[in-house]
Amino acid sequence: MEVILSSPRGFCAGVVRAIEVVELCLEKFNPPIYVKHQIVHNPYVVRALERKGAITVEEVDEIPENSIVVFSAHGSPPEDFQRAGERGLHVVDATCPLVTRVHNEAIKYSREGKRVILVGHRGHAEVRGTMGQAPMILVDDHSPLDIPEWNGDTEVAVLTQTTLSVDDTAKAVSKIKAHFSNTLIRNDVCYATTNRQEAVKELARLVDLVLVIGAENSSNCNRLREVAERHGVPAYLINSADDLREDWVRGAEKIGITSGASTPEVLVDEVISKLKPDDVSTLKVIQEDVTFVLPKELRSK
Ligand code: SF4
CATH class of the missing domain: 3.40.1010.20 (4-hydroxy-3-methylbut-2-enyl diphosphate reductase, catalytic domain)
Incomplete structure (x- = not known):
């Protein structure tokens, strides 16, 4: 059996920046650092940051007064900034540009x-x-x-x-x-979403099924699964290798793998290890070189 990896896949520039914001805050300020909403929609990433001292909450009111809080990559309404100000919170905004x-x-x-x-x-x-x-x-x-x-x-x-x-x-x-x-x-669908969908369309032409690695609550992961399916192959969204079902892949000669913009590559590697393919290749459809600068207060680090 052969695995074909879609490229681009995985982390986008907004996710890289948001994770770095939390990591730098953990270094610069004393933990705990609060994060309003999952910093990005991936439980593996969230748990890894929580092990280092981040605490994820859904509401500003759950955060003790005068704490440091990072607002997630998805963006926040003005009321959240206002409420944070009223509670004396120091907000570091990781909203994707x-x-x-x-x-x-x-x-x-x-x-x-x-x-x-x-x-x-x-x-x-x-x-x-x-x-x-x-x-x-x-x-x-x-x-x-x-x-x-x-x-x-x-x-x-x-x-x-x-x-x-x-x-x-x-x-x-x-x-x-x-x-x-x-x-x-305005076409606001971002470059990362667009590129991953373009790549998975090409991938679907070459394989018997597509595995999308990523979280159930990740919008772009769900869209990748739908796009692959609409292009004629069964497609499954799985969080990790643990979710892989033997009956999906039995008999498949070529398995395509992609991952969402908030999925760390280690989860892709684990799925490949579990599949034990005879060969792994990459279908490179689009080259990405996007990066975003950090919020001002963290740039000196
Ligand atoms: S808008 Fe696009 S680039 Fe920004 S975090 Fe979301 S998926 Fe990534």
């Missing part, structure tokens, strides 16, 4: 008087953070589209969650455009 860009777009277009639509998944941390920035309507890209009943000539700005399916987003956006003659469309 590409998510911050969406926040800034929301504020700008809303100030310009446009009605803002966000295409995304209700309840996702990034969507909660973005929706807090300005008045906007959420349109879910998965469920039947619930287009707002505004006049057809309303000036509309359409923003998107960064980790959606590229193809579903295009469909959702074209439905919105069909309702409003005056739409400004």
Whole structure:
């Protein structure tokens, strides 16, 4: 049996930066360091940081006054910053710069008087953070589209969650455009999401099945599984080698593996070890060289 690894896969620049922010805070300040929401959506990463002294919480109010808190890569609504200020917390913001860009777009277009639509998944941390920035309507890209009943000539700005399916987003956006003659469309699906989906499409052509390594609550991992399946092969999202089922891979000659933007490579290595393939190769579809600078207060380290 042969394993073909999709490239790019795994950590994106926003995840690398967010993990580094927590690690530097643990070095610079005395643990515990609080992290609001999972720093990135991967339990392995979260547990590794917790072993070093990070404590993950969901609400600002759970954090003792005057503590250090890192806000997760997914972005946070302004109320969380305000509440943190009221509790005397020192906030280090690990929001991915590409998510911050969406926040800034929301504020700008809303100030310009446009009605803002966000295409995304209700309840996702990034969507909660973005929706807090300005008045906007959420349109879910998965469920039947619930287009707002505004006049057809309303000036509309359409923003998107960064980790959606590229193809579903295009469909959702074209439905919105069909309702409003005056739409400004921002494609906010990020480079990492786009590249991993492009790569898995190519991978699906070559293999009998695709394993996506990553967490169940990771949006981009779920999208990778869907994209692979839509391109004609069975696809399974697994957290780690422990979730691998013998009946999925029995008889397969070529197994494709990819991983989400928050999945550490060690989890991919463990799956390969468990599969014991005769050969491992890499399908390199896109080269990535994106990096993001750290928040100002951590740059000197
Ligand atoms: S998936 Fe995209 S938006 Fe999210 S942290 Fe990575 S680079 Fe940033």
